[in-house]
Amino acid sequence: MVHLVSAWAERYMSEHPGANISVTGGGTGTGISALINGTTDICAASRNIKPEEKEMAEKKRRPPVEFTVARDAIAVIVNKNNPISELTLEQLKAIYTGAVTNWTQVGGPDQPIQVVSRESSSGTYAFFQEHVLQNEDYVATAQLLPATAAIVQAISSEPWSIGYVGLGYVAGAGGSIKAIGIKTRDASPAVGASEETVLSGAYGISRALFLYAVEPATPSIQAFVDFCTGPEGQRIVRETGYVAVR
Amino acid sequence: MSSWWKEAIIKWLLRACASTSILIVALIFLFLLKEAGPFAREPGLGSLLSTRWAPVSPKVPGFGIVPLLTGSLLVTGLATVIAIPFGVIGAVFISEVAGRREREFLKPFIELLASIPSVVLGFFGLVVLAPAVRQAFQLSTGLTALTGSLLLALMAIPTIVSISEDAIRSVPASYKEASMALGASRLQTIWRVTVPAALSGIIAAIMLGMGRVVGETMAVLMVTGNSAVVTLDPFRSVRTMTATIAAEMGEVTFHSTHYQSLFWIGIVLLLVTFTFNLIAQRVLARYRNF
Numbered sequence: 001m002v003h004l005v006s007a008w009a010e011r012y013m014s015e016h017p018g019a020n021i022s023v024t025g026g027g028t029g030t031g032i033s034a035l036i037n038g039t040t041d042i043c044a045a046s047r048n049i050k051p052e053e054k055e056m057a058e059k060k061r062r063p064p065v066e067f068t069v070a071r072d073a074i075a076v077i078v079n080k081n082n083p084i085s086e087l088t089l090e091q092l093k094a095i096y097t098g099a100v101t102n103w104t105q106v107g108g109p110d111q112p113i114q115v116v117s118r119e120s121s122s123g124t125y126a127f128f129q130e131h132v133l134q135n136e137d138y139v140a141t142a143q144l145l146p147a148t149a150a151i152v153q154a155i156s157s158e159p160w161s162i163g164y165v166g167l168g169y170v171a172g173a174g175g176s177i178k179a180i181g182i183k184t185r186d187a188s189p190a191v192g193a194s195e196e197t198v199l200s201g202a203y204g205i206s207r208a209l210f211l212y213a214v215e216p217a218t219p220s221i222q223a224f225v226d227f228c229t230g231p232e233g234q235r236i237v238r239e240t241g242y243v244a245v246r
Numbered sequence: 247m248s249s250w251w252k253e254a255i256i257k258w259l260l261r262a263c264a265s266t267s268i269l270i271v272a273l274i275f276l277f278l279l280k281e282a283g284p285f286a287r288e289p290g291l292g293s294l295l296s297t298r299w300a301p302v303s304p305k306v307p308g309f310g311i312v313p314l315l316t317g318s319l320l321v322t323g324l325a326t327v328i329a330i331p332f333g334v335i336g337a338v339f340i341s342e343v344a345g346r347r348e349r350e351f352l353k354p355f356i357e358l359l360a361s362i363p364s365v366v367l368g369f370f371g372l373v374v375l376a377p378a379v380r381q382a383f384q385l386s387t388g389l390t391a392l393t394g395s396l397l398l399a400l401m402a403i404p405t406i407v408s409i410s411e412d413a414i415r416s417v418p419a420s421y422k423e424a425s426m427a428l429g430a431s432r433l434q435t436i437w438r439v440t441v442p443a444a445l446s447g448i449i450a451a452i453m454l455g456m457g458r459v460v461g462e463t464m465a466v467l468m469v470t471g472n473s474a475v476v477t478l479d480p481f482r483s484v485r486t487m488t489a490t491i492a493a494e495m496g497e498v499t500f501h502s503t504h505y506q507s508l509f510w511i512g513i514v515l516l517l518v519t520f521t522f523n524l525i526a527q528r529v530l531a532r533y534r535n536f
Contacts, residue, residue, distance in 0.1 A: 114387045119472070119493040120302045135304040140313075143389055143471035143483050146493055150372060150468065157377040160386050 001123060001209055004070065004240045005044045008228050011236060021224070035212055036060055041221055045210045046072065046127070057214075065215040069228045071243040073167040073206035074128055075179040075193040077152070079159045084108045086181035086190035089204055092132050095162060098139030103160065115142040116154050116163035128164055131205055148241075152177060167193050167206075168241035198243045209242065275516065281501075282509035285309075289503065294510055299474035299485070301494065301504040309507040311514065313474040317391070317484035318518070321470060322460045324395035324480055325402055329455060332399070333406025334441075334448055340407070341414040342436050360404035368468035371397045376469055385481055389471030392480040397465045402455035409454060413447020414440060446529045453526035457519050463488040487511045 002025035009021040031043030036057045049057075049064055057064050076092060078084060087095075087106060094100040095113055103111045117138055118125045125144075129135060145151050151163040156176035170179050170193065181190030182204040197203040211228065213221050227233050234244040285291070289309065296310025336356065340349050375396060376388030383392075417440050425435040441448070471483025472493065491508050498505045 112386050121494050121496055121498070126302070129304065137300050137303050137305065140298070140300075140475050141473045141483070143387065143473050144485070144493070145389075145472065146467055153372055154376075154387070154389060158380060158387050 001044050001046050004242060007236050007240055008233055012224055012227050036062060042211055042213045045212055046207060049212060063215045064212045065217060067211045067225050068208050068245055069211050070209040070237040070245055071198050071206055072127065072209055073193055073198040073203060073243055074124060074164045075167050075170045076164050077155050077177045077179050078162050079155055080176050080178050081159050084180060086183060088183040088186055089132060096133055096138055097136045111160040114158060114161040115139055116151055116161050117142045117144050119144045119146050124166055166241035167243055168238060195243055278509050278513050282506050282513060285503060285506035285510060297476050301507060311511055313476045314485055314487045314490050314511060316476050318460055318486040320391050320478055320484055321394045321398060321466060321486055322456055324391060325398035325459045326452060326456050328395060328399035329402040329406055330452060333403045334410055336407045337410035337414055338436060341411045342440060356404050356407050359400060364462060364464040367397050367400060368465035371465060371469040383481060387471060387483065389469055389483055390481050391470060391484045394466045394470035397469060398459045398462055401462060402459050405455040405458055406451045409451035410448045413444040417443040446532050450526040450530040453522050457522040461488060461519050463492045467492050487515045
């Protein structure tokens with residue numbers, strides 16, 4: 001999420017010459033504790049604030065206020081010639097942890113599954129690991145590719161590979177890949193990844209992204225949050241591969 | 247007196263210039279050791295010897311560099327095997343067989359090959375070579391050790407050709423004349439006299455080519471698939487040491503265990519290239535003596 005906030009900060013500063021925003025990364029936990037300790041005015045978070053964090057903040061007289069600024073969703077993609085069109089979250093986890101290694105095991109043809117992932121430095125890698133793999137390790141034979149474009153290239157030329165990309169990248173990827181539907185449970189219907197299903201919460205691999213500030217927000221902080229949720233800010237959200245909330 | 251001082255000062259200045267690179271290498275090595283150091287206490291150097299590279303695992307991080315080392319060696323070894331015939335035969339042809347005009351046409355092109363940026367070669371590998379390798383060998387993926395080796399061989403060939411050619415040219419004409427006078431054909435002379443006489447130079451050329459290949463980063467990062475598995479199968483994805491540093495250094499937390507482990511990879515890599523260069527120097531020194 002840090003590159004989204006950096007993009008916002010850069011654009012905001014170029015539009016408001018007096019404003020000075022410095023952005024540092026480190027993860028949601030780091031950001032929230034910085035907000036509680038008063039070393040930052042705004043923190044970005046890719047999860048809700050935990051009850052104990054909220055309690056601690058209130059104890060320090062820095063009650064947090066939450067703004068939902070974007071959504072992050074991951075589309076699972078396969079080659080367009082792959083007959084598989086849907087998987088459950090359970091099956092996806094089995095594929096990515098190496099418990100399932102052949103397409104027959106998930107109802108496909110007798111072909112080995114080549115697992116493709118982003119590099120471990122990517123936020124998408126961490127989100128997918130947390131959300132789909134439930135913090136288990138990726139199978140060691142997973143290919144770790146340095147960029148989304150490399151994943152799209154691999155999936156479009158290799159018929160039995162499976163990969164994942166930020167939802168924002170699927171539309172521009174062309175017709176040689178397809179995003180498959182995700183079933184959160186065996187019995188539930190498969191849901192395709194789209195802005196609507198992400199916003200309604202029906203799509204299984206998505207999360208909200210937040211900004212937190214201290215209540216009451218000062219005018220300068222409110223102005224920045226308004227910018228992020230405004231048309232220009234939400235355009236940047238789409239540009240960086242996330243899903244706009246407005 | 248003043249001219250003696252001038253002489254001394256200039257001598258020291260020249261000495262300082264000449265020693266700069268030694269100083270820089272020493273400082274780089276010290277810097278690597280300083281950044282990597284705390285890892286030796288916690289979790290200990292022994293953990294580098296494991297076969298599990300999972301530095302950001304949420305459960306138990308693994309810092310075993312064995313798969314990265316075998317990945318680098320596999321890719322380098324294959325690239326060398328592929329590059330040797332092209333490089334050596336190319337050098338023999340240019341120095342012994344080709345006419346002057348042919349040579350003047352070939353040499354610039356081989357040098358041009360050396361100047362192609364590796365990211366451009368990587369892009370070519372990703373879009374053209376990987377799908378071709380996948381189809382040619384009927385694999386499930388084209389991002390394999392072999393694909394990386396083919397690209398790296400392209401990078402090693404110019405080094406091997408130009409240094410081997412120097413070695414072959416510096417074989418004294420009297421050797422060849424003696425061979426011809428004894429009734430050997432031109433081909434027999436090349437393979438039985440000239441090439442064996444230049445062999446140490448050719449070996450040095452190959453070692454220098456390997457040194458370049460093992461340190462290459464961008465092209466292998468793009469085409470080898472980067473799976474951290476221990477394998478000697480050229481048709482599988484491998485993760486090299488260079489690709490690991492390049493891919494992970496950008497987002498790693500400063501001075502974390504993961505950060506330190508990347509510096510250990512750097513140290514191992516430096517030692518490997520240092521060894522290749524040392525062997526090349528030794529071999530070259532021997533052939534200059536004849």
